[in-house]
Amino acid sequence: xxxxxxxxxxxxxxxxxxxxxxxxxxxxxxxxxxxxxxxxxxxxxxxxxxxxxxxxxxxxxxxxxxxxxxxxxxxxxxxxxxxxxxxxxxxxxxxxxxxxxxxxxxxxxxxxxxxxxxxxxxxxxxxxxxxxxx
Amino acid sequence: xxxxxxxxxxxxxxxxxxxxxxxxxxxxxxxxxxxxxxxxxxxxxxxxxxxxxxxxxxxxxxxxxxxxxxxxxxxxxxxxxxxxxxxxxxxxxxxxxxxxxxxxxxxxxxxxxxxxxxxxxxxxxxxxxxxxxxxxxxxxxxxxxxxxxxxxxxxxxxxxxxxxxxxxxxxxxxxxxxxxxxxxxxxxxxxxxxxxxxxxxxxxxxxxxxxxxxxxxxxxxxxxxxxxxxxxxxxxxxxxxxxxxxxxxxxxxxxxxxxxxxxxxxxxxxx
Numbered sequence: 048x049x050x051x052x053x054x055x056x057x058x059x060x061x062x063x064x065x066x067x068x069x070x071x072x073x074x075x076x077x078x079x080x081x082x083x084x085x086x087x088x089x090x091x092x093x094x095x096x097x098x099x100x101x102x103x104x105x106x107x108x109x110x111x112x113x114x115x116x117x118x119x120x121x122x123x124x125x126x127x128x129x130x131x132x133x134x135x136x137x138x139x140x141x142x143x144x145x146x147x148x149x150x151x152x153x154x155x156x157x158x159x160x161x162x163x164x165x166x167x168x169x170x171x172x173x174x175x176x177x178x179x180x181x
Numbered sequence: 182x183x184x185x186x187x188x189x190x191x192x193x194x195x196x197x198x199x200x201x202x203x204x205x206x207x208x209x210x211x212x213x214x215x216x217x218x219x220x221x222x223x224x225x226x227x228x229x230x231x232x233x234x235x236x237x238x239x240x241x242x243x244x245x246x247x248x249x250x251x252x253x254x255x256x257x258x259x260x261x262x263x264x265x266x267x268x269x270x271x272x273x274x275x276x277x278x279x280x281x282x283x284x285x286x287x288x289x290x291x292x293x294x295x296x297x298x299x300x301x302x303x304x305x306x307x308x309x310x311x312x313x314x315x316x317x318x319x320x321x322x323x324x325x326x327x328x329x330x331x332x333x334x335x336x337x338x339x340x341x342x343x344x345x346x347x348x349x350x351x352x353x354x355x356x357x358x359x360x361x362x363x364x365x366x367x368x369x370x371x372x373x374x375x376x377x378x379x380x381x382x383x384x385x386x387x388x389x390x391x392x393x394x395x396x397x398x399x400x401x402x403x404x405x406x407x408x409x410x411x412x413x414x415x416x417x418x419x420x421x422x423x424x425x426x427x428x429x430x431x432x433x434x435x436x437x438x439x440x441x442x443x444x445x446x447x448x449x450x451x452x
Contacts, residue, residue, distance in 0.1 A: 058323075059319045059320055059322070059323035060323045060326055060327060062320065062323065062382070063320060063323035063324040063326070063327045064327050065382075065383060068410060068411050068414040068417060069413075069414045069415060070410060070414070071413065071414070071415065072413055072414055072415040072418060072419040072448075073413060073445075073448040073449055073452055074452070075415065075419065076419055076445060076448070076449070077449055077452070138422070141380075141416075141420075142376070142379055142380065142420070143379065145379075
């Protein structure tokens with residue numbers, strides 16, 4: 048954004064209008080709310096499960112993860128958490144980074160990081176689930 | 182600049198100013214710590230001097246009950262160069278908005294008795310200062326103009342006023358008189374909003390969004406979709422993170438945060 052530097056001859060209305068509206072943001076806002084709400088039951092389920100798995104052996108844990116309901120809920124939880132984290136981190140970068148080039152680099156890097164994390168976590172769950180299921 | 186600035190630039194550091202006591206041993210002395218800065222105030226090297234806080238003690242028996250009365254007493258009797266905006270002195274013009282005792286409010290409706298100890302008076306936060314307590318509001322006025330704050334309708338102009346039901350008018354006026362139409366555009370809310378401080382160049386801020394809602398919610402205006410289109414933007418609208426300083430500070434008791442929430446709900450409803 049060009050901002051209002053050296054704007055002696057630029058009408059304030061031009062600065063205020065800027066590059067116009069991006070016509071987006073509602074989706075981002077809605078996804079953030081939905082993922083936040085989804086995590087309430089999912090995290091309660093996770094806490095309940097962890098308590099139930101106290102003292103479990105590796106074989107018991109992988110067998111638990113191998114159950115379709117547990118594997119599916121775990122994948123939904125991971126997707127929801129990673130999407131929520133990505134949306135939140137994006138807002139933090141947009142809020143506090145004012146240097147244009149660095150901002151774009153951070154936004155792209157951050158997206159790659161969270162999507163990469165999501166893929167790695169989901170792959171791990173699937174690997175355990177499918178091996179345990181054999 | 183890579184990240185947000187955490188320290189003030191050298192020429193913005195606020196220094197201690199003069200101590201002036203004109204209470205003359207009066208019964209009710211009160212000290213006002215007033216922000217002073219003038220672009221015409223130069224040091225020996227010809228550089229503009231840093232802002233300073235002057236501590237001025239007056240006798241409250243000699244002036245009216247509000248902070249504005251005290252500031253005008255100081256201007257009339259202590260230092261005529263003290264610069265501030267004021268007009269109606271009854272909370273309806275919004276000119277004397279400033280930060281008093283750490284909160285943005287109107288000097289004319291802020292009771293001196295509400296503040297214990299010394300009263301610090303500074304301009305509205307995070308705005309360029311023109312002089313003393315006068316901030317530069319040009320950008321905010323331009324943002325207000327950008328939402329086209331007037332009635333838009335494609336229906337033929339009637340031969341009389343465009344009518345509105347009582348319940349529709351309550352959306353604008355509020356059943357308690359605290360609806361969005363009661364906003365006086367003092368900008369206490371926008372200048373109290375951290376999100377507006379960081380991204381005020383693109384974020385509309387609570388005052389302008391409250392006014393945008395005032396037109397979106399008007400039953401006589403049919404540019405609702407166009408108005409929502411113009412606001413649907415990660416910065417213009419969605420920099421609002423419901424911090425709620427706006428509603429907390431509004432000297433008229435209005436609720437800009439609720440108006441912004443209503444706009445966000447409309448955005449989702451039309452998805």
